[in-house]
Amino acid sequence: MTHSLVCPETVSRVSSVLNRNTRQFGKKHLFDQDEETCWNSDQGPSQWVTLEFPQCICVSQLQIQFQGGFSSRQGRLEGSLGSEALSKIVDFYPEDNNSLQISCFSCWKSVSLDCSAYTFPVPPAEVDRLKVTFEDTTDFFGRVVIYHLRVLGKKKV
DSSP, X not given: OOEEOOOTTOEEEESOOGGGOHXXXXXXXXXXXXXXXXXXXXXXXXXXXXXXXXXXXEXXXXXXXXXXXXXXXXXXXXXXXXXOOOEEEEEEOOOSSSSEEEEEHHHHTTOOOOOSSEEEEOOOEEEEEEEEXXXXXXXXXXXXXXXXXXXXXXXXX
């Protein structure tokens, strides 16, 4: 059974925060499940989020909810295990809307999903560090706004 892999021991970092206002727009809002809060990056050519997990995990799904107009036309998911350098898992191409966007292993295997959310394929990966990079942002200034970022899968034992 898959479940959210982001826990209190997960260390997260972001490329920037709008006006350095971490109280209102900080990284903690990516994971708080509150519809009223978000991470809002500052301007720049690309934005990113890194997650360092307390143990090895097997990622099976990535869920992202942008604010329309402040998303990315291209994203890249990278991962590593231990002291290895990050390596590309997959490039993805999110929609510029407010819908929850879901990556999934079954999409990778070309199994059709019956859901209203936009889906994109991601192969399964065993990692203890992830980096999600958002490039070619839809905002003129390069800002990204994300209401939810969820990493689903299983902890390796």
